Amino acid sequence: MRPLFTILFIISLMTTALAQKLEVSFQQTVIKQGSLVQAKIGVDGESFQKLQLNKLRGQTIAETLYIHSLSSFMRRSGDNVFEADAVVVLAKVPASSEFAANLDGVQIVVSLGDVQVQSTEPDKGFLFSDFTVAEPLKLFRWVLAILAIVILGTGIYVIIRRNRLKNHVRKYKRALKESLVSANSYEEVLSVWDRKYEFFESFPHIRDAFEDFQKTLFKYQFKRTKSEFEKNEILKSYREFLAKVQGGLDGI
Numbered sequence: 001m002r003p004l005f006t007i008l009f010i011i012s013l014m015t016t017a018l019a020q021k022l023e024v025s026f027q028q029t030v031i032k033q034g035s036l037v038q039a040k041i042g043v044d045g046e047s048f049q050k051l052q053l054n055k056l057r058g059q060t061i062a063e064t065l066y067i068h069s070l071s072s073f074m075r076r077s078g079d080n081v082f083e084a085d086a087v088v089v090l091a092k093v094p095a096s097s098e099f100a101a102n103l104d105g106v107q108i109v110v111s112l113g114d115v116q117v118q119s120t121e122p123d124k125g126f127l128f129s130d131f132t133v134a135e136p137l138k139l140f141r142w143v144l145a146i147l148a149i150v151i152l153g154t155g156i157y158v159i160i161r162r163n164r165l166k167n168h169v170r171k172y173k174r175a176l177k178e179s180l181v182s183a184n185s186y187e188e189v190l191s192v193w194d195r196k197y198e199f200f201e202s203f204p205h206i207r208d209a210f211e212d213f214q215k216t217l218f219k220y221q222f223k224r225t226k227s228e229f230e231k232n233e234i235l236k237s238y239r240e241f242l243a244k245v246q247g248g249l250d251g252i
Helices: 002-018 045-050 136-181 186-194 196-202 204-221 228-249
Strands: 020-026 030-032 036-044 065-070 081-090 098-103 106-111 116-118 126-128 131-133
Touching (some): 036 065, 045 081, 186 228, 204 228
Antiparallel strands (some): 020 036, 098 106
């Protein structure tokens, strides 16, 4: 087993040694995955002859390095190295600073130097178009949070609506009470009598006392003419009615 591993290791070293090398250097020491960055691509004289470098533009090497744009390769002064300016994208975070690839049937090794690539891939999520769905636990938490917001919002709306209704009813009862206690003339008392069922609905406890007052009212109400004495008797009976129910109207 050990000799086999040694043989495979030696073959791997020989393959790497025979592979053409593509060196990519960056101005930054840290770049983000998926971003366009300026770079220089360099090859030695042998690789310059063997590789079809003009085909690099628009290619993605080993699903990792995408060559967005590429200038012509120029020989570096005093050296057997050819360089070109490029704009590249690292489509994924490489496992190491060097990775192997096949370029038009030629084995190459791409070296990225000491650059650090920051991942921008979603963590444990599911990607649909441009929208990232979180992992199930996070999705469940989102659903719970949305439900909590909906329930809270509904509760606040119900409370506000109930308070508004209470305020409306309170104002309405206050207006009724004011009409009831401020009636001082015969005509105003008759107006209260015309609206008696409206008062009974809001103040049911006044019904019995009002019906006692109504007996006095009916003694004189349907006469063709009424004297001042009779009108005063009606007003006196109405004031007695108010005295009976006044305690039940407090706090309204």
